[in-house]
Amino acid sequence: MKRVIDGLLYDEDMSTLIFEDRDKRRKYYETAGKRFFVVYRTGEFAIKTEDSMKQILGMYDYDMYVKVFGKPQEA
DSSP states (O other), X not given: OEEEXXXXXXXXXXXXXXXXXXXXXXXXXXXXXXXXXEEETTSOEEEEOHHHHHHHHHHHOHHHHHHHHOOOOOO
């Protein structure tokens, strides 16, 4: 699926799947331009901020967090 949002192309096929929430049937992607979006099971798209993706990956997929954003600072 492809969508143009605010003049930018968001394309599932050209983006990297970085997290899949199977319970809620959502797929989170990162574009080549380092932007993030989610595709809902209904086919709707929504843009995600870097901060929101850090929170999602930090809670559910530490390894992908490190791959996308680098190792976090120790608390």
